Amino acid sequence: MDIYSVIMAGGSGTRFWPASRANRPKQFLKVIGSKTLIEQTLERVKPICKEKNIIIVGNQEHHDILDNLLGERQFVILEEPRGCNTAPCIGLAAIYLRKNGITDSPMVILPADHFIANEAKFREIILLGCRLAQKGHIITIGIIPTRPETGYGYLHKGAVKIEIEGVKVYDIRRFVEKPNQEDAQRYLRSGEYFWNGGIFIFTPEIILTEIEIHLPEVYKGLLEIEKSISESNYADVLHSVYQRFPSISIDYGVMEKTTHSILSIPGDFGWSDVGSWESLYALREKETDSNRNLIQGEKVFLFNTASTFIFNQSNQVVVSLGLKDIVIVNTDDALFVAPLKKSQEIKEVIEALRVKGLNFIL
């Protein structure tokens, strides 16, 4: 079985501002471990996927970073002229594979910026998913919820469809968009829901058929691109089609609407989308000192400080006195200080700074 991996790396996440910026989003940062998140994503699939079978879909804006990442390696980089969410991104990879004669092999869709604790387990589950995808199913990995998170989509489980090697594989009744707090509480209590971690497996043929049915305009654009691949007008066609593409997720555009069989495999491999300074701090708890402080960077000195995360990328000496549950992110040109628990509100902060015309710092 030849497995293809599609690493979605076009995100321009602002959640780790000011460490992350529009021109260097989270997936290109070393926020956990000694490698960037995208490097870790690449390493994670390598044991089950030939390097040349890996497609990174990124944004042209990050061309230099992607080019550096590639180096002498064999994987494919597809650069989108603009980010249009996951449906066009997945469609582009699927079209690229079909143009190269690959229609029936499983393609594994992976966000570039997630963290997975148990990589061996992850690969086992992916391999199982690939076998099912080859049989024509759309596979989604269901993350078992641990809190009433309102920031993720959910998968409403149906009956156990198959049990293989001790793993229960579920029918999916419904894709559920990000819920409010009350619904999230209910989903958590019921035990009937997974988090949608954005990991899918299907064949190019099946996903393209689904896109054709549910997103016909996108499909039309993809056909134009397909024709131009390896032609001199590829860049122009890509550019012009992407200007017309709607920005739409595969979840909303296809998964919520399809009547095709969708199965979900529980992904109990220690998943995190590393969505905020707070969740990063939680992930790195083992690295904290006896007062549960986490320091990344040099020249940081703590006094009577507890449960505080200091990320110092600048050359400044940083002194914290008497703080608790605070995050300090210090870079050469920007400083961010907040309670760890409020660090996810950075999204609104970024938006406000954009409105104030501070794009230069974002």
Added chain:
Amino acid sequence: MDIYSVIMAGGSGTRFWPASRANRPKQFLKVIGSKTLIEQTLERVKPICKEKNIIIVGNQEHHDILDNLLGERQFVILEEPRGCNTAPCIGLAAIYLRKNGITDSPMVILPADHFIANEAKFREIILLGCRLAQKGHIITIGIIPTRPETGYGYLHKGAVKIEIEGVKVYDIRRFVEKPNQEDAQRYLRSGEYFWNGGIFIFTPEIILTEIEIHLPEVYKGLLEIEKSISESNYADVLHSVYQRFPSISIDYGVMEKTTHSILSIPGDFGWSDVGSWESLYALREKETDSNRNLIQGEKVFLFNTASTFIFNQSNQVVVSLGLKDIVIVNTDDALFVAPLKKSQEIKEVIEALRVKGLNFIL
């Protein structure tokens, strides 16, 4: 009446670190208003004291700053080779005056780094003190306590000795060193105590006699210096005498021991020693925004932030989210973050950094 002012500017306070440094202590910073604290102290006495009658006693380490401060102006600068607390500092100024034939005029001793809200009132009280000092009294200005402060010395009032122009002038029973919390509470409740704000008035003759009696070794050194004033060996003598001087305050060395008449005039002119970021924030409350935030510097952006003081001397953008009662002090090479209420603990932090060998940043 010719009045002489002695501005004690040798302090190397660390309480405003990292805005203040050993080579630029608090008195040389613009922490309140558009002028440095020492400039404000100079301006404050000018209406009652000729410029040439003002003596600034500073530290040789700050020679360049002092030189700049002098510019084309007429006041006298005496530079101590090392800081030996207030007794040698005051002794040096007194010796300088005596050498210039001034023995019976009042000399007003003023710390360079205090803030006074009501300057007209201040001058009225100083003038009154000068008249009493000319009659041979040692005058100290008593600050009416507003909290059980353990960081100041106290003056234990006796009976009202004189009442002039509606101002009660008290005998002083005792100089009290910095009390513990319990005693400070008791002093505050009793109404029998003033804070010792470090403002004194006496004649050179009287203070030198007192130093001769209670600090004979210091007096001996002062005589050596006196002889060398205007001689070519002045710098050498000053240096060698200062190496031998003990580091001792006028309070402990003289005031606590003298049997000479000490009177205290209540100084209700809005005094502050600007002793911490917290007290500075309180002093500048009028400048805060509707959420009681105080910002000094550019490029500071606050979100859901209250009662927070951000002092940005660097070129960085500073973003605060969800903070309350925090001080952020940001300079080119150092960043300090603490709860405002704990900001006075900076002294211990500085000491710890010194032990760690981080003098370069102090």
